[in-house]
Amino acid sequence: MSTNPHFQRVALIGFGLIGGSIARAAKLQGLASEIVTTARSEKTRARVIELGIVDKVVATNAEAVKDADLVILCIPVGACGPVAQEIAAHLKPGAIISDVGSVKGAVVKDMAPHLPQGVHFVPAHPVAGTEHSGPDSGFAELFINRWCILTPPDGTDAGAVAHLRAFWAAMGAKVEVMTPDHHDLVLAITSHLPHLIAYTIVGTADELAQVTESEVIKFSAGGFRDFTRIAASDPTMWRDVFLANKEAVLEMLGTFTEDLAKLTRAIRRGDGDALFDHFTRTRAIRRGIVEIGQDSAAADFGRQHGQLEKKP
Numbered sequence: 001m002s003t004n005p006h007f008q009r010v011a012l013i014g015f016g017l018i019g020g021s022i023a024r025a026a027k028l029q030g031l032a033s034e035i036v037t038t039a040r041s042e043k044t045r046a047r048v049i050e051l052g053i054v055d056k057v058v059a060t061n062a063e064a065v066k067d068a069d070l071v072i073l074c075i076p077v078g079a080c081g082p083v084a085q086e087i088a089a090h091l092k093p094g095a096i097i098s099d100v101g102s103v104k105g106a107v108v109k110d111m112a113p114h115l116p117q118g119v120h121f122v123p124a125h126p127v128a129g130t131e132h133s134g135p136d137s138g139f140a141e142l143f144i145n146r147w148c149i150l151t152p153p154d155g156t157d158a159g160a161v162a163h164l165r166a167f168w169a170a171m172g173a174k175v176e177v178m179t180p181d182h183h184d185l186v187l188a189i190t191s192h193l194p195h196l197i198a199y200t201i202v203g204t205a206d207e208l209a210q211v212t213e214s215e216v217i218k219f220s221a222g223g224f225r226d227f228t229r230i231a232a233s234d235p236t237m238w239r240d241v242f243l244a245n246k247e248a249v250l251e252m253l254g255t256f257t258e259d260l261a262k263l264t265r266a267i268r269r270g271d272g273d274a275l276f277d278h279f280t281r282t283r284a285i286r287r288g289i290v291e292i293g294q295d296s297a298a299a300d301f302g303r304q305h306g307q308l309e310k311k312p
């Protein structure tokens with residue numbers, strides 16, 4: 001028998017891209033009787049109320065988690081430890097405490113010591129996002145056909161894991177469980193390194209523009225634009241990701257630098273065969289990734305669950 005994905009009261013700490021998307025998707029799918037969110041500034045509180053998605057907007061995290069059956073921290077990973085400490089005394093016994101952080105090892109290490117006995121800690125990471133942030137950036141379809149990785153510590157109550165899994169699945173996600181360390185290694189290459197490289201190349205191109213007084217940015221071709229979309233992402237979020245996943249990112253950066261050196265040598269030596277072989281192999285891999293991402297699961301989910309459509 002499948003687990004009911006519904007929660008009585010869901011508290012979202014932070015109403016940005018991810019918190020706002022969870023609120024929209026959970027409302028649309030009827031996954032919570034009540035959704036409460038924290039918005040710390042008067043301006044954001046006013047905007048979240050105006051959006052009319054959640055049932056209650058409060059100013060403090062302690063107030064938000066009161067009587068909540070599911071609490072999800074939707075804040076930068078560096079803030080998760082301090083917020084766990086802030087809310088610990090106010091959590092309802094039996095509640096599930098989760099997060100959406102892009103790094104798992106550091107979040108588990110920072111949060112776990114603060115959480116009281118009797119709550120269920122099930123860290124999570126929806127591997128879905130955009131370069132936008134803030135209360136207006138979320139959308140209900142964000143998680144459709146995207147992975148959500150759960151990293152419950154050993155011994156976590158199986159019922160709590162199943163309940164959170166059902167919640168994410170009902171928002172359209174494909175859910176997988178793995179260890180925090182494995183998660184951090186995989187995401188270092190598939191997500192963190194691409195962001196670092198995109199941030200770097202935008203800075204390099206801008207410096208060249210200043211040095212040569214040419215208009216490198218102004219006349220940037222499609223390739224540059226496609227490649228650097230993610231460099232518009234939130235600086236606080238990404239500062240925290242690189243600080244929190246330092247070891248894995250440095251390891252992947254080392255391997256990447258070696259591979260870049262091989263291509264550099266091929267260019268310097270005029271080794272067209274080496275370049276052609278490399279590009280042929282990586283084109284096939286890239287095309288495979290696109291095909292995997294374009295299967296029909298999103299459409300199937302939309303048909304089964306109502307009006308959700310994947311955004312172009």
Ligand SMILES: NC(=O)c1ccc[n+]([C@@H]2O[C@H](COP(=O)([O-])OP(=O)(O)OC[C@H]3O[C@@H](n4cnc5c(N)ncnc54)[C@H](O)[C@@H]3O)[C@@H](O)[C@H]2O)c1
Pocket residue numbers: 013014015016017018019038040061074075076077079083100101102103125126127128129130131132133134135137234237241
């Ligand atoms: N942006 C993405 O593509 C993406 C994808 C998956 C996961 N994540 C993870 O999700 C988390 C949130 O990212 P986002 O993109 O939604 O960011 P966002 O900037 O859109 O929203 C974050 C919100 O958290 C609030 N906040 C920060 N510190 C807080 C605190 N101490 N108490 C209460 N609220 C606080 C901010 O005011 C903001 O409203 C991050 O941990 C990030 O790593 C992001």
Ligand SMILES: O=C(O)C(=O)C[C@]1(C(=O)O)C=C[C@@H](O)C=C1
Pocket residue numbers: 101102126127128129130131190191192230233
């Ligand atoms: O598409 C984007 O804009 C993203 O950067 C999303 C992305 C990713 O790297 O895939 C970014 C960080 C997350 O933790 C998960 C998803």
